[in-house]
Structures are given as C-alpha cells and as structure tokens.
Amino acid sequence: MTAIAVVGGGIGGLTTAHELAERGFDVTVLEANDRFGGKARSMPIADGPAPLHGEHGFRFFPAFYRHVVDTMERIPDGTGTVADNLVETEATLIAGVDDVDRIASTTAPDSLREWLEALRPAFVEDLPAADVRFLLERLLYLLTACDDRREGELDDVSWWTFIDAENRSQEFRDRLAYATQSLVALRPEVGSARTIGTIYLQLLFGQLDASRPTERILNAPTNNAWIDPWVRYLETLGVDVQRNAPARGLEFDGRRITGVALADGRTIAADEYVLAVPVDVAPNFVTPELRRAAPELGRIERLETAWMNGIQFYLSEDVELTRGHQVYADAPWALTSISQRQFWTDYDLESRGPDAVEGVLSVIASDWETPGIVHEKPARACTREEIAEEIWAQLKAHLNASDDHLTGPGTRLTDEMLVDWFLDPAIVETDDGVANRSPLLINTVGSLRNRPAADTAVRNLTLAGDYVRTNADLASMESANEAGRRAASAILDRARYRGSRPQCWELQEPAVFEPFKRQDQFRYRLGLPHPAATTQSIRTATRRLSKRL
Template sequence: MTEANSNSKLHSPNGFPRRSVLRGSAAAAVLAGTAVALPGVAVPSARAVPRHGAGRGRDVAIFGGGMAGLSAAHELTERGFGVTVYEPSRLGGKAYSHDVPGTARGGRLALPGEHGFRFFPGCYQHVPDTMERIPVGSSNVRERHLVDVESAVIAFDDAGYAPTTAPASIMGFVQHANEIVTLDNLRNAFMTGLEFVVDVPLPELAFFVTRELIIATSCTERRIGQWENQSWMQFVKSKGKSRAYQRYLVGALTRALVAAKPDTASARTIGQIGLALATSATGLISGYDAGLVHGGVDRILNRPTTHAWIDPWVAHLRGRGVRFEMGTGLARLTLARGRIGGAQLSSGASVDADWYVAAMPIDRLRPLLSPELITADPSLAGIHALKDDWMVGIQYFLSRRADMPPSHIAALGTPWALTGLFQARPWNVDFGREYGDGRVKDCLSIDISEWEKPGILYGKPARQCTRQEIAREVWAQMSRAMNSGARKILRSEEIVTWSLDPGITWSPSIANATPLMVNTAGSYKNRPHAYTSIPNLFIGGDHVRSNIDLATMEGANESGRRVTNAIIAAADSPARAATVFPLWELPMLEPLKQIDRDRYRAGLPHILDV
C-alpha cells in the first residue's frame, strides 16, 4: 500500500479521493471537460483529446516545476509514467513562498515572504482535490492547512466611505458577531452604504446586476462568439455612467476579485468567473464545497505556501518516483520527422524522452517556439499574441497583532488596486514566538495589481518607482483607505520591517521574473490546448485553455490534468483519465440558455441586451 493510499477515510478503494468519484451525468461532464456541467454544452476547450496512436512509451520530461508541472507530474506518476521535472530556479512557480533573508533569530523561523497572499475561492476544485492527495502525517494538506476566512473588509479610496467588516457566511457571522456587530463597524457600514447609494444611482446598480444576469443566461455559443470579443468595460457599458459606477462597480470590483483590468479583460472571462464565485457562494451546487451557511467561500493556507503545500507535495512526488533536476531549464526543442526528437537544457545537457511537456510561463515559452515548431503546429503562433501583466506581493511585518476578525481586505479604488490580508489570526499563530526576532506580532500581506497608474505620494506608477518608494506608496494607499473611519487601523510606527517579492529587480531597470498572463478580449483563440499537432509535445500552464478560464493556480492545475489526459490518449494507455472538473452552473438557468441559443443562432441579441 502506497503512502498516498494509506488513509482509508480519505480515499476510495481505487486510490482516488472519494469526492472525485462522480456518477452519472456529472461524471460524464467531468470526463468530457465541458466548461459548464449542463446538457448539450460544449466549447472549444472541451474538444476530445485526439488519439495519435504514436507509441506506448512511459518516459515523460516536464520542463517547469510550477503549478502546472507539479500537477502533471502528480497525475502521471499515479498512472505509472516515469516523470522527470526540470526546473531552473524554484519549485512551486508563482505559488512559492520565501524566507526573508537574515530575519531568523533565537531558534525562530525566518519571516515569511510570499509572491502574494493566497486566495482559494469556493469555486476552486482542482487545487483542493490535489491537496487532499498530498499526505501530511496522518492527514493531508487540504485538511490540515486549508482554512476558511469567514469575513471580509471592504475599504474605499474616497472621502465619505469607511472600511466595513462583513461576514462571508452565516457561520462567519456566528463566529465573529462580537467583532462585526460593534457600534464602530455598524456606523461605518451605515456611512458607506449611504454614500454608495448616493454615488451610484439605483438605476445604474440595477443595470449592472442585469449585465451579470445576461452572462448567467447566455448560451455558451454567445459567450464564446460575442462576449469573448468585448472587454468587460464595454460589456457593462461603463461609458456615460457615474464616476462611482466606473470606479467601483466596474473597475475596483474587477481588480479586487480577479486582478484583471476591466478595459482590456474579456467580458466572457470576467462574467463567467464572477458567476462561478456567486454560484459557489449559494451552496446550491454540491460540486462546490462552499455555501453562505457553512462557509468555504474564501479560503487560505494557514502557513507559508511552501511550508504548508509545496514542500509536502514535492516530498510526496519524490516518494512516488518523480525525479527533480534543479538549476536547469529548457533551452531548445529539436524536431525530427514531425516529432520532438530531443531537448537541450540550459546546462548544455540533452534530454531524450517519449513525451515532452512545456509547463512554463508564456514569457519563457515564446522564445522556444522556433519557426519549425510553428510550421509543425501553426496554432502555437497564437502564443506570441498573448499578453502578460504584473501582480506581486509585499509584506509589512508589524509590532502589533491586528484586532479584527480574519478577513481579506479589498481596498477598492486604490490607484495600485490593492488587496490584503492580516495573517497572524487566520494562521492561528503567535508570530513573535514562531517567526523573526520576537518583535513581529502580525504580517499584513498586500497584493499590488496595478503597475501603470500614478500613486499618491510620488505621482509615479509602480514600474517607475524604487523599492523603497513602492513600500512607502503601498502603505500610504492602504492607510488612506483603511483609516478613513473613526478608528486608525494602520500605524506607520508599527512597521518593524517589510519585504517586497524578490522577483522584482532593478538591474539595470525594473523587471519582474514572474509576470501573469491576462485574459484580454479576443485572446481565447490564441491560447493553446494541452496537446499539440506535434504528437509527443504538450503544453501546461495557466495560459492553456481551461474551464476556469483565468490565469490562476487553479487553471494551471487543471492544465496539468489536461496534459495527463492528452499523454494517456497519445500513448494509448489504459490508465484512468485525470479528473477535470467543470464550472458548475445552476440547472434552473438552462431553459433560459436554450432560448438564448435559439436567438443567437437566428442572429438575434440576448433578450435582456437592450
């Protein structure tokens, strides 16, 4: 019995987690990989994987040890393939966390830095499923380290608004009622609510809700054929609306939820992920392990990502026979008789495998797409048209523990689109005892999602700032939003130290080692499938077509499963397919989607699109 299957409570007899053993139409939807689990729906990302019948080899070379590469390695090794992962820098990719250099004292751990704080919404299915299959002692990563954050702080970068703490579920309200139902918070909520109603006219608010209803009741054909080719700002018809409609409903909400720019992001992508978030929160879909009653809408890891997840994952994969070659990456792929004949590493060594997986970000994949590879598969040329952007994190280590419930912070309207999280309380850790030199009692981890707009201190975008200027600017923006109520939440004198993602460098000019692909309008056609027309070459990463359709660790994990299924098909392997979860949608919407399908085929607009 393998270590992965030793916990009988967590696994079914065939060694797969019980929650992934689906039946009937749900199983059919999962194995088909359709975008939504409803009858008669298919999208380009869900095309059947072609069986090349090209061979039965079992040796797989995966180039890239990020989320996609590790996910593919996990699924393939469970199915008897021999896997070697080649990684030039660190395992975990954008999910890694790091020790802040020189901060460990007195037997404590170094202060924990992150590429950005973690957010696992209730509509994520692939990542939690993988976590459930990574053992940690007698438990697993999901049970031990994935925890609910049952409240949220909404702050606004505008006069008249005060930061408000709101429960994310009924359970969250019960757990934190004494902190939510306070005179201070109720006053803030009343002030902010009144200001919002004044600034965003009710007709505009109703119009915005109607636009999301249009997405919810649009057929898949319209989503792909029409909404994919509009930006979110165009779709919600922002032009001519109030400043608050444009700034908060359209701009800030989009940036806070999915870190996307509303003026360029695909309306289909934004609308569909917004629908998934809302659907998971209802608790009406059993496929989503979340709901307004019991919570799970917002989850985080309760320790630094590498400690809680990546290290146990890599140890588990090593135990199953996966080999890791560190310090070297893919430099060149050689084409021979229509197939990949070999690969050359940056170290100069050569790799000979049966199957080759390029599981790397688009900025590292593009230079490898030689003219001969694109000639062999012209669809790969679309990768050059994909766009990426910056979203990285900064951590402020504070001398006082935050006196607010575990909450994600959405600082709406801040120039640099800031979101954050105080970590000590949701981690349930004594920071002074666990990390640093004993002075740090909490960590405010903040994501910076906008690098092109001027800040409030220096009048410069983040890309033109020094490291020190970024730290001061982010603190100033977050403080202006969080301290606008009667109580001062952030105090500069409490900063012990801070750490910006080391992927940002200034030599000779500012650069980011970990850019993120962004789903711009019309970009879906340029995104690759997990398989290619080259029979033994496969693509993994958050840029691969997926059901989640967003550049996230969930999308990257899904791509690793799609790579696995493509290799199974190409090798004519009898192994069971890796589970690919759909985005579940409410069945009651299907009759309305069928009406829209008929209208779309007849060349008519959506019935609500007036």
C-alpha cells in the same frame, strides 16, 4: 514504461507529474528555480535556519476552485492531507479613504436576512438604483447566453463596454468596474466580458453555495503548507524532481521533440514532453520549425500580461483587521491584503526573523500604471524602496481613515509598527523604474482564439500553464491545475492507458437558466441576437424568469 519530461515546476507542471506518477509513469520535473511552486511559491527572506517567509502574493481559494483542492486532498501531510491546511475566511473589509468601512461576510448565509444580503451582487451597496438594475440585467444576459455566444460574441467585448461603465455613475465604476482588477488583475477596459463576467458570477455563486466554503486561505506560507509536502509526495512516487535545472530549448526533428536542452549542457531525453513554463517564457521555446508544425504555439506570444505582485510588511503588532481579505476601494494601485498571523496557526512566527515581529500583513498591488499618492508615479516607474513606501502610505490612508464601530479605532497602522518588508523578487530595478520577471496573463478582448489547447499538433508535446484553454478560463492556480490534468490526459491517451483519466470540472451555474441557454443556442445558430440585446427585451426576460421562479 513511458518516460515524461516536464519543463517547469509550477502548479501546472507539478499537477501533470502528480497525475502521471500516480498511474505508474516515469516522470522527471525540471525547475529553473531553487524552489517549486511557480507564482504560488513562498520563499525565505534571509539566510539562516528559521527565516521569515515572503511570497509572490497571498493565496486564496474561492468556492469554484475544484481542481486544485482535489489535488490537495490527495497529498499526504502528517496524519491528514494538505487540504487540511485550508482555513475558511469569515469577512472581507472594504476600506475607503472617505467612506465608512464596510464588512462583507464570506460565510454561507444561514438566515433569511443573510440570504437577502448575499443575493445583492458584490460592491453594489449604496449605488444608484438605476445602476443596480442595469447590473442585474447585464448579469441576467450572461446567465442566459449560450456557451457559443459567450465565446463568439462576449469574448470580443470588453467588460468596461459590456457594463456601459462610461455612462454609469462614478460610484459604479469605482466599485464594480474595478472590483475584479483588485481580485484577479483583470483590467476592466481590456478584459473580455466573457471572462470577467463569468468569474464575477462564480464568486457570487460561491457565497450562495452552503455546501462549500466561500473562500479559504492557507494556515502557513504556501511552501510550508502545500508545495513542499507535494514535492515530497511526488518523490515517494518515484518522480525525479530537479531544482536549479533551467531549460534553454526543446530539440525538434520536424515531427517530434527529441530532448530538452538544459543550461548546464545536459540533454534530457524522454518519450513525452510537457512545456509547463509561464506564458511570458513559453515563446522562448517556440522555434520557427515548431511554429510551422504547430501554428497554435506561435500565437502564444500574442497573449498579453499585466502585473499583480505582492509585498509583505512585518509588524511589531499583530494587526488582525478582518478574518479574511481587505479590499482598498480607493487605492490607486488596486490593493488587497490579508493579515496573516491569525491564519498561520501552523507557522511559528516567534522563532523566526527579528524578535520584534508579531504580525504579517501581506499585500498585493494590481495596478502598476496609475500614479501613487506619495511619489506621484506609477509603480512601474518607482524603485523597490519607493514601491514599499507608496503601498504602506496607501494602506495607512485607508486603514486610518475613520473611527468605525465595525472595525475599531481609526489609527490601525503606524510607522513605528513597521519592522521590515519583503517585495516579490520578480520586481527588479532598471534605469527607469522596475521590470517584472513574473507577469500574469490577462484575458484581453479576443484573446481566447490565441490560447492553445493542452494537446498540441506536435505528437509528443503538451502544454500545462494557466494560459491553456480550460473551463476555469482565468490565470490562476485553478487553471494551471486543470491544464496539467488535460496535458496528462493527452499523454495517457497516446500511451493507450487503460485506467481512469484525470477529472476536469465545468464551472457550475444554476440549472434554472439552462432552458434559456438552450433557447439562445438555437437563436445563435440562426444568427439571431440574444433576446436581451436591448434593455426592453432584458426586462421582458427578467419578468419571464421571475414567473418561472
């Protein structure tokens, strides 16, 4: 039986183990921390039999997440599966300091009016008409561009440049250019138009697809609802899951990996090895010898990261806000949140932590470079205490800004409500601020060429991380899961396994655009520009598409 050693117990590593163990392979997973799940994990905030839980950041599952949801549907949990712990959201609150709060539905439209509203791209309400027309033209450009053009041209253009943000209105820049940063930490000035544009469209299409929920979240902290049942299931399949087992290197004989050297002095030997550590950790395993054998491994260190970390505020009241996300449009630190209590139906909050805690507001900060409103420093330059104070102040500035009939009375957060807070422990204090031990890959302009495939040139080494080339093309649970499937498939191919391979899905776009993509493919091969390279030709393509529809 082929033996596999997986270094890293995050989503990518657990997925690889899952796919191989279900096919009868002998798998060992080596995790450096005491809890599995990587960036997706939740953790107790104190010792004791029933502590409250904190997280790196809240989990959310948009409609285009297919790989990770398929895996969840195969993990037993009670009388059902882990996928039963996914709860559909209903609405997103877009809160501004000066503007009236807006509510955006996240349920599938079921009336003509709802369809018309859903067809309006996200965050364009109240924008100048010229900006809206330009945005639609840009999205049409993306939808009719062939895959080769997206990779060969649009990956080398920033989203900021592609949407001409410098020459658009301030409202356009605030609501659209930065919208993706709040959602997935994609910095608009440096993120590629290929990735940000594709994900923007996927989020929009998700709202129009009545066959799948637009977005879902978990009904309990991530480890309770997903990761712990997953690890238990892997153990029933015979997987050797080892916690607190950090690896310090891969042993390489010039042709093959021969072992994993652990920090405790042990060496784990196997037939196949999967490196499933984060993008910032992976270069530590790439020796000069490995780089010569597989040059693609040496390019991982060129990939850039950003910070997108979470904090939980434990409140004396359950402040529900909307049944979904909250986006703080004017927050300097690009904040998003979820009021968790209304969703955590399988989590007994009353028996955990201080008796005063009745609600949990989980917040993610995506901009750590812009000065705040209290300490007037970027998050990077603050202490942990200052970060908590600053985020709390930005939340209050938004949620207490207006008395709106859509969202209730103006004062929704008060200092008296705050019982405690828990900031991601990956944020550690330094002499001049904080460091981040868990940064997130960002898809910068031209970075696709530095992202390796799951199967490497080293004959028994595969990669399973969200920096691997995948269809999902985004630093996320979905990409990590897809990368794990691709790593497993490569191992199955080498083992000449006769059964099925793990399924990988392509991102779906409306079929009506396929003829235009085929035409653009022909033009691209001839070295010709996209038909919508100029505004006039974009309008011509729009008219042609309208006639076709």
